[in-house]
Amino acid sequence: MKFLPLIWSGIWRKPVRTILIVLQVAVAFTLFGVLQGMKTGVEEAIARTRADLLMVFPNVFGEPPLPLAYLSRLRTVPGVKSVTFADGLLGTYQKPDQPVYVLAIDPDDIWLTLIPGIFQVLPQDLQALRNTRAGALITPDMARKYGWKVGDRIPLTSPILQRDGSGNWAFDVVGTFTAHEPGSGYIVANYKYLDESRVAAKGTVRNFYVVAADPHRAAVAAETIDRTFANSPSETNTASLRENAQQGLKAIGDLNFVVRSIVSAVFVALLFATATMMMQSIRERTPELAVLKILGFTQRGLFLLIVAEVAVMSVAGALIGLALALLAFPYVGSWIPGLSMPPQVIGVGVAVACLVALVCAALPARRAARLSVVDALANR
Amino acid sequence: MKQYWALLCMNLAGLPQRFGLVLTIVIGVGCAVGVLVSMLAMGAGARREAMGNVRPDRAVILSTGALGPGQSSIPKNVATLIGGEPGIRRNAAGKPVAPAQLFVFVQARDRVSGARIGFPVIGVTAGLSDYSPELHLTAGRLFQPGLRELIASNSCAHNYADFTRGDRHAMRGGDWQVVGNFDMGNSAGTCVVFADADVVQGTFSRTDYNQVNVMLESAASFEVLSRALKANPGMHVEARHEADLVEEDMKGFTGILKFVSYFVGSIMAAAATLAAANSLYAMIDGRRRELATLRALGFGARAVTASVLTESILLALPGALLGAALAWVLFNGFTASPFGFTFHLAVTGPIVAIGVSWALAMGLLGGVLPAVRAARIPVTVALRAV
Numbered sequence: 001m002k003f004l005p006l007i008w009s010g011i012w013r014k015p016v017r018t019i020l021i022v023l024q025v026a027v028a029f030t031l032f033g034v035l036q037g038m039k040t041g042v043e044e045a046i047a048r049t050r051a052d053l054l055m056v057f058p059n060v061f062g063e064p065p066l067p068l069a070y071l072s073r074l075r076t077v078p079g080v081k082s083v084t085f086a087d088g089l090l091g092t093y094q095k096p097d098q099p100v101y102v103l104a105i106d107p108d109d110i111w112l113t114l115i116p117g118i119f120q121v122l123p124q125d126l127q128a129l130r131n132t133r134a135g136a137l138i139t140p141d142m143a144r145k146y147g148w149k150v151g152d153r154i155p156l157t158s159p160i161l162q163r164d165g166s167g168n169w170a171f172d173v174v175g176t177f178t179a180h181e182p183g184s185g186y187i188v189a190n191y192k193y194l195d196e197s198r199v200a201a202k203g204t205v206r207n208f209y210v211v212a213a214d215p216h217r218a219a220v221a222a223e224t225i226d227r228t229f230a231n232s233p234s235e236t237n238t239a240s241l242r243e244n245a246q247q248g249l250k251a252i253g254d255l256n257f258v259v260r261s262i263v264s265a266v267f268v269a270l271l272f273a274t275a276t277m278m279m280q281s282i283r284e285r286t287p288e289l290a291v292l293k294i295l296g297f298t299q300r301g302l303f304l305l306i307v308a309e310v311a312v313m314s315v316a317g318a319l320i321g322l323a324l325a326l327l328a329f330p331y332v333g334s335w336i337p338g339l340s341m342p343p344q345v346i347g348v349g350v351a352v353a354c355l356v357a358l359v360c361a362a363l364p365a366r367r368a369a370r371l372s373v374v375d376a377l378a379n380r
Numbered sequence: 381m382k383q384y385w386a387l388l389c390m391n392l393a394g395l396p397q398r399f400g401l402v403l404t405i406v407i408g409v410g411c412a413v414g415v416l417v418s419m420l421a422m423g424a425g426a427r428r429e430a431m432g433n434v435r436p437d438r439a440v441i442l443s444t445g446a447l448g449p450g451q452s453s454i455p456k457n458v459a460t461l462i463g464g465e466p467g468i469r470r471n472a473a474g475k476p477v478a479p480a481q482l483f484v485f486v487q488a489r490d491r492v493s494g495a496r497i498g499f500p501v502i503g504v505t506a507g508l509s510d511y512s513p514e515l516h517l518t519a520g521r522l523f524q525p526g527l528r529e530l531i532a533s534n535s536c537a538h539n540y541a542d543f544t545r546g547d548r549h550a551m552r553g554g555d556w557q558v559v560g561n562f563d564m565g566n567s568a569g570t571c572v573v574f575a576d577a578d579v580v581q582g583t584f585s586r587t588d589y590n591q592v593n594v595m596l597e598s599a600a601s602f603e604v605l606s607r608a609l610k611a612n613p614g615m616h617v618e619a620r621h622e623a624d625l626v627e628e629d630m631k632g633f634t635g636i637l638k639f640v641s642y643f644v645g646s647i648m649a650a651a652a653t654l655a656a657a658n659s660l661y662a663m664i665d666g667r668r669r670e671l672a673t674l675r676a677l678g679f680g681a682r683a684v685t686a687s688v689l690t691e692s693i694l695l696a697l698p699g700a701l702l703g704a705a706l707a708w709v710l711f712n713g714f715t716a717s718p719f720g721f722t723f724h725l726a727v728t729g730p731i732v733a734i735g736v737s738w739a740l741a742m743g744l745l746g747g748v749l750p751a752v753r754a755a756r757i758p759v760t761v762a763l764r765a766v
Binding site: 030276 | 400404411412487497655657665666
């Protein structure tokens, strides 16, 4: 503890040099924080998605929707625990540039826990939807954007025609739900209301949600489902939510390599620069260090003194850099939805900073520790 | 001026003594330039890949106002009418080269992991080989009209299961015979599958095409064709340059890549600039006495500043070359597929030029403060240290 002032004065011996080193460390760790945060964040986002939830879509993109009659057949597929479904209606509210997507579901209790990362609803709201045929649940975001509240009637215009031949639909707001996807402009309504009111595509759904009994055997269940409907007029394509996430972010696999390369380049430059500066500093301070040695500092003491100096600069720089990364992250990561900076990146960053300090300081500190007093004072 | 040269020579002659500090500047700048050049090479490679087969004498006809083939729908009779429009080249048999295409997205399986990957099956009417002379069959033959046959690019055959000639590929409840594999000129990286348009339409219950591709008589015929189509609003189609469509398609991707490149590049450049400034400060500090003596001898402050700045820039230069050379050695021709799109990195002249000019900027910025400091060393203080 009593050496703290000594370390402190060593650090501020050349203020400009110290500030430049700290800044360089900070800049390097900003980059580290952002890139590592992105990499870890994506991996976590994938790991968070459910492996046991299968999405059943038509096999060919743009094909007609699937018949609702598949519901009962899906329930009998071995390995399937529960099944539900959703359909959708795209409409606009008041103006053509205000799209509202209506997710039409069967308000079954399964929705309480189906996709917690995307869609959360409270039991009383689900009950309210069950009680009102033309009811709808809205998100707080939508409520704020359009000034809707419970009890309002929302008129929508859609290319999907109603029985009366018009594209005018109306929904009564009966409650709210939370959508965790950014920019999700959708509301939730009863499938029954949609299907009974529309003229075309009756009895069809956009997709089924199948919960597999055993997450480890979800892939087998998916295969079985696709085989069941192979060669029928509506072939299916089944994949788990996690598989879909991996598909969508498969690119990140290659990005990992890019991130690793960049981070190593940054650290090579940083290590080299810091080590050289410390070397230079030791050379300039040779007489002072010799005096310390005369005063009774052991080799180990001097070694630790130098390492401590570098560690303080390195960790301070790293903390500044990681704080900057934290600030910049929402802006940089905005093109990957739902990405947040994982807290362990900070921990890893500080650990790396200590490692950097140790590697950079090892050589200069050894030199300081091994210094021969006579030579040093004679300025040889 | 004479003073400046003398000082510069002296600075440079002293460099070997300060080898560690010099190396710091070179390595710092080298890493920054290397990363910037490699990242930009990704964008350049992707562009080269996408634009590789673009020809000025080809045009794509889409529904009026469609942003891409996905939003475009051209009925069969309109596709036939387009063949009769002016400006379209005719093949040896005297038929207009105007193959219509429709896209169907189906799933393939990764050869190794078995994961599912979407890929487009392109149903195409007669005239594919006239329209795409760069399509080069490496095995087998073209598909025959009316049969469930397909040809797949070699990229499909390498990456996905059941796409090699002789394989049977199951699609839509039936087996399709893979009768050929091909390379597509300069862009070999993407998986493309061609089959007969009528068969694809029948199998996937489609009636319309997405687009009609036409080979023009010459690049100048585009205007003729475009005007003729505009004069016939009933067809509800418009001609687009091939290059424009590819460019639009790439815009999002290259935009992200460019942003990431310059974002990462500028952060690394900032770090390199700081390191350079620090090293130069240390160099100047080590030469306080020498510089003060020179000032006492009558060397001007401006000459000192200029010589230190020049030294800094000259030190950044080998760093830039080192970085660019490393990027070229490590990554030129390297295959990358970020965002599910495969291409080879291309380290090109303009990119290296960007890297070098950034390095010069790093040298200049990093040198300013130390240079000013060098010129300001008070003569008396420094001489007192003797």
